[in-house]
Amino acid sequence: MTQTLADMRRDYTRDGLSESNAPDEPFALFRRWFDEAVETERPPVEPNAMTLATVDAQGRPHCRVLLLKGLDERGFTFFSNYQSAKGEQLQACPFAAMTFFWPGLERQVRIEGRVERVSAAESEAYYQVRPLGSRLGAWASPQSRPIRDRAELEQLLADTERRFQGEPPHCPPHWGGYRLLPERMEFWQGRSSRLHDRLNFRWQGDCWLRERLAP
Template structure:
């Protein structure tokens, strides 16, 4: 290796974040930062790390794509029979992390999970490209398969089966919505003295806003 991993570091200095600068509602503050990330044309600004809990209490993570912010929930879509789908149905709590390195920003979200309505899932399903709709039928997500040919054969069969007609949404495919109980905004600062502002949900619709040590 040309450089020690321990020596890899970057000093952050683009912006600052103060309690008096943030909006009172963290979802609106997230939308503000998300708009700035998309306006900066960051690649996959809606990519987020989703953490779930396995049946034996171990953390599990992967990257998924945010597909909506609706009624103060963060929405994404997946196969309900996938590993993450089963874990969310078993333990309906999750953590999301967004990292926009170009803006030196991170957002962490923790909250309770529920299924999106079948009607909303169907509406989104039919907004997807036709190939993606077929893909939702093709893949037994997270299950062991013999080889890629298995998928390609299934894709060919289903493409023919649905030729010339609307593709129905599979019952095993749909959305999850995370309703945040805590949202933390992180802005990189020099010398690792980063700004961290955390919102914590209280009874009703109120949020407590606090600064955390980096």
């Protein structure tokens, strides 16, 4: 390593986040920040990428990077194999956390809440707009299961292509969407000397409570 980890640092000076320029509910602020992240990166480098953290039945945490594929007043939607490791973890503990990091804007958003499956109709609708290769892959890949080698995966795909030859594949019953229903959303704006701005929104059952957290 040419530089020690302890010496790697960056002072954040791009922007600030005050109560005066933040709405009373978090979705509007998330959409504004997301749009700015899309505009900042040229070309856009997956601003919808987020780290999803789950917990298994033994209480052990797991995290990975996924892509956000839907957002509305209900929550944040992503798609996966229900029989994958994350699917089994969400079955055992239907709560998760996701983090978005946009380094160009020196911003981070943390979201926590309960997770539910979306309807079969929503899963089918999204599945049908995916590229054909991705649709076939959802059938072919036994996600998170050990396989012998790459050749085995390619053979599974070839078998799937033959199965659906001449007809469009439909959404597999083991694949679909999840929606995280936020109970907490924290907006982090980097500031100089590590005195960052943190605005936290907590759902109170009928409204959002906004509060500032110490950095």
